[in-house]
Amino acid sequence: MVKARRVGHATFETPDLEKAIAYYGEFMGLIVAEREKDRAFLATKIGQLVIELNKADRAHCIKLSFEVAPNSDFGELARELSNDGVRSELRNDSVPGMGQVLSFKDDKGTTIDLFKDWSYLAKHAQVAGVGPLKLGHVAFFTPDIQRTVAFYERVLGFRVSDWIGDFFCFMRCNTDHHTVNFFTGPDVKLHHIAFELKDFMHLENSCDVMGQKQIPIIWGPLRHGPGHNVATYHRNPDDQVVEFFCELDQMKDEELGYFEPRPWHRDAPQRPKRWTPGKTNVWGPSPEEDFHRTQ
Structure with a gap:
């Protein structure tokens, strides 16, 4: 079984490449690490690649990359994927700072790239805008959630952190809740796609930036139940939902099986569970209608 260790970057197709670059650069506070005619690569101020943009006819997330252990043998991983009925291939797509990848598709058709060699694209750069620390998580609609969850458990080594009813699942591959x-x-x-901020003050500052840029907050600030993150949500120029959280x-310990205790937890200890729909927030407003609108 492959053991994904962290999410690397997400690849988006966008019909307006210039507008997308401006959003991620000027508002989000990411750094354009490399630019080509029809694609661009953006990194955090720390220097980690988090977004690849490709010009296309529609807005769509087409690929995720995940880091595996540095001593991973891609040949062995390819054989393990084949045993699970998954076809894969070694590729080098000239992604800045990233070496060869093992590429395949998940059960719903999203491309997955596994990588083990990478380098920083910047070093503590000073940026305008929000300036997130990292790409935190990516969420997808899927027509067969049980099949998708089983794929990520069996093939990529993810663990279930929480469910909301039987229609929303949160999965982890490291210490992060999802x-x-x-x-x-x-x-x-x-x-939606989510970016981690340093702390609550950073989240407050991001709200001020959204206010200055006249970007409506469509949900939050609030503290969720599953994951207990404090979060806000807005839409980017491609009408996709973006979350900031902390x-x-x-x-911290898979054998202990509970999340690091915090004063806002209602369960003691807080273990993975199935939450009741409609009762999943610790505090904060209900989402605006625009949050539930599909693109």
Whole structure:
């Protein structure tokens, strides 16, 4: 079984490449690490690649990359994937700072790139805008959530952190409560993408930036129940939902099986569970209608 260790970057197709670059650069506070005619690569101020943009006819998240252990043997991983009925290939797509990748598709058709060699693209750069620390998680609609959850458990080594009812699943591959989320829906498409901020003050500053840029907050600030992160949500120029968050639950010890205790937890200890729909927030407003609108 492959053991994904962290999410690397997400690849988006966008019909307006210039507008997308301006959003991620001027508002989000990411650094354009490399630019080509029809694609661009953006990194955090720390220097980690988090977003690849490709010019296309529609807005869509087409690929995720995950880091594996540095001593991983891609040949062995390819054989393990084949045993699970997954075809893979070694590729080098000239992604800045990243070496060869082992590429395949998940059960819903999203491309997954596994990588082990990478380098920083910047070093503590001074940026305008929000300036997130990292890409935190990516959530998708999927028509068969049980199949998708099983794929990520069996093939990529993810663990279930929480469910909301039987239609929303949170999954982790490291100490973070979730790195991918899956929500039941008729079509495969992005539900939201989330970026981690340093702390609550950083989140407050991001709200001020949204106010200055006249970007409406469509949900939040609030503290979720699953993951207990404090979060806000807005839409980017491609009409996709973007989350800023901090204070996400941490599973420090898998054998102990509970999340690092925090005063806002209602369960003692807080273990993975199935939450009741409609009773999943610790505090904060209900989402605006615009949050539930599909693109």
